[in-house]
Amino acid sequence: MELDIRGKKLQLSEAVEAYVTKKMGKLGHLLPSIVETKVEISKENGRSPTNRYVVQVTVKSNGTLIRAEERETDVYAAIDAADDVIRKQIERFKGKFYLKGRRAARQRKALESPAEPAAEDVVKEERASDIVVKAKRFPVKLMTVEEASVQMELLGHDFFIFLNADNNSFNVLYRRKDGNYGLIEPEVA
Secondary structure, three states: OOEEEEEEOOOOOOHHHHHHHHHHHOOHHHHHEEEEEEEEEEEEOOOOOOOOOEEEEEEEEEEEEEEEEEEEHHHHHHHHHHHHHHHHHHHHHHHHHHOOOHHHHHHHHEEEEOOOOOOOEOOOOOOOOOOOOEEEEEOOOOHHHHHHHHHHHOOOOOEEEEOOOOOOOOEEEEEEOOOOOOEOOOOOO
């Protein structure tokens, strides 16, 4: 498992890096298929002394992303809180998707291309006429609607774009205001 620790708007001490390595290094015991774990620690500058440190943890496991974000006044408390949340997310992922759908995952993997590019942020040049200020690229995976809903919940997003395994077309799954899910299936006009 590759562990990437970064500080944003602050310089991380060796003690903090060692603490993160100790805490996050044990995630591989919970889920052996973890390929990469990214930990970003940032400090918010504001008038309020509460919630100054933000820890974001992103775990990549066979193309699935599991994410946690926590805020605390102390950097060690923020790391502990993010570790607790990511562990709960991993357990939830294992219960809902990983253990039950290993056969389906193998079938999907056989259909997918072997090399998938990592998600990249592409920032557009600033011009007065541009409407789009930021574009994000990410690999779209072949999955069922149920797998897409699990992935959306693990990421904590309100929508998710995926390639539907049932009809082999791009779909958007989104969370409605009433808490249920909606599915957009585009048609060529």
